[in-house]
Amino acid sequence: MAEFVNPFSGVIPPRKLSQNELVRAIRLNIAAEHEAVHLYMSHADATDNPLAKKVLINIANEERQHAGEFARLLELLTGDEDEWLKKGAAEVDEMAEGLK
């Protein structure tokens, strides 16, 4: 999350990212979006203030949308991300089916 104590967090490297570095950066961005969802939803759960709760949930949902945008970008950059995600989903579906 916030890295204000790291003086190098906003430093741009002297060269552009390679393709692999860009893919890793997008994975980090996806993690950051999920971390933001976690933070905002936990704050929403922790308050009884209806306006704050509404705003926090709304922003959390926007972060979920951002995660989807990054996921789509990752698929376009890698060409096989969705295939791996589908394999994982199929494994869980299989396990869920086994519990019925």
Ligand SMILES: [Fe+2]
């Ligand atoms: Fe975001």
